[in-house]
Amino acid sequence: MIRLCIVLLLTIHIYPKMPGQKEEQNSRCTPASFIGWYRVKQSDRSDLWGLQMFSIKKSPGEQEDALILSGFSNQGVSVEATVCHCKLKIVRQDRKVISYGGGGSMDREVGVQAKGKLKGDVLKINYTLFFPETGESLEGSVVAQKVPDE
Numbered sequence: 001m002i003r004l005c006i007v008l009l010l011t012i013h014i015y016p017k018m019p020g021q022k023e024e025q026n027s028r029c030t031p032a033s034f035i036g037w038y039r040v041k042q043s044d045r046s047d048l049w050g051l052q053m054f055s056i057k058k059s060p061g062e063q064e065d066a067l068i069l070s071g072f073s074n075q076g077v078s079v080e081a082t083v084c085h086c087k088l089k090i091v092r093q094d095r096k097v098i099s100y101g102g103g104g105s106m107d108r109e110v111g112v113q114a115k116g117k118l119k120g121d122v123l124k125i126n127y128t129l130f131f132p133e134t135g136e137s138l139e140g141s142v143v144a145q146k147v148p149d150e
Contacts, residue, residue, distance in 0.1 A: 043140065055070045122145050
């Protein structure tokens, strides 16, 4: 019985993970991992994303996990996000945007909230856009690949 216990303890110590179990990437992701340009590869809303690119940069504040996404969807929106390990979170933010075919004035409001996950150089984002003037909302997802630095 004692031998069995020793063998079990050694097995757990030598093999802390079960065979086939995915290695968690959380320990390898930092806010800097997100920074760069992304090209949209797939979206369930091509009218909002098309072949668009967007950027992620460090927020100018002192918060280490704060980033800014510029060009979020076709709405011309820049939003603040926070990251924890490989996960990105955008709490609802309402922004003034220029209306489609508008005369350059920011007379329309769009709300954005989202969650995403970075895996390697691919970022998947599930989002909701809110249109306060009509009371409508739109849910979708986008997959974007980080563009290599030149």
